[in-house]
Amino acid sequence: MILLISPEQTDDIEIKTLHQLFEAGLEHFHFRKPNATLDEHRAYLEQIDPTYYPYIMTHNFPVELTQEYAIKGIHLEERKWREQGAALETYVKSFTDKGFAVSSSYHEPEDLAAQPVTFAYHLLSPVFAAISKSDMQGRGFDVRDIPKFIAGMGGINAQTTPEAVKLGFQGVGALGGVWNAKDPIQAFKEMQSAFAKAYNKKI
Template identity: 45%
Template sequence: MIVLIAPEEDVPNEIEILHQLFNAGLQYYHLRKPFKDLKQHKEYLNKIKPEYYNRVIIHHHHELINSYNLKGIHFQEQKRRDTIDNPTRYFKDLNMFGKTISSSFHDPEELNSCYFEFDYHLLSPVFNSISKKGYKGRGFNVNHINKTIVGMGGVTAENLSKFNTLGYKGIGVLGGVWNSKNPLEAFKQINEAYITSLKNRNND
């Protein structure tokens, strides 16, 4: 699986590019816009074609899952720590039937010991971040953890086999797509290389 994280700040023609990415096969789009309020989130979602809502996972304003047919919700690390101890109370007003629940982690052992069953987990930074300068990769090996873990940090078309070797079931991309001159072509290259890496892993 390939997870694409939204750029924090809007980029020119972002929605147009996003539709192109969906057309190119993007299945997991994490809408992470920390500087947008509820109204601005709605405005952003209203620009997306409704047939693509079921590929969008929202990081903030989880209540939007009730009014848009989104794929799921995502917990940032601190939000998870603050709320997941009482999940029944948190989820009681959210229509989560058939939806995904995921969360961010920065420590593989905290991920491993987390009792809540997320559908998948984002772990970073695996390699040096492209979008966050000075965010050094830590080369986490997760082969010993029996959970679906998506590796983030420094993803390029050239290093995908390393993520497979380290035990990841998917990759998370941000700067590798949005910081490129042509986000669509960058995604296509990463997607093609990822498919190839999976075939090679299955043939081993």
């Protein structure tokens, strides 16, 4: 599993590039625009071919966007799932009962391992030094003993993907490793190849 998180700021060619990434095999896109309004989220989605909506997980405006678009589901960043407190399971169920997927983020493997609520998958970061954030140092998490589907984030590109697989990650998530590359499409394809080779070797 390879997932891609959107850049926080949208440039003029992002939508075109995103369509090329979908065509290249991207099936897990995390739509994260923390500073964008609901209408700006709608405008972004309106530019995407609805064929690809089932590949999109939104980080913001989950109720509105799942009601209005046939997207895959929602992602709860750590702050957001913590805010739910004891109501988290009920909140998650309000989406899964309607057929939407719900994923979640963590920064400590212990918190992920202890999470009693069931999610489609979990993101854990930072595994390696982040490409898009120069001050974020990697922690080299080893998750082989956690029996959950975990995707590693932070410093992920074609070169670091095999090491992430060795550490027990069943998926990898990229941001800077693709969007900051000279050729984002080629960078994604190289990640695909590296992940498939490393994962097949592991099993």
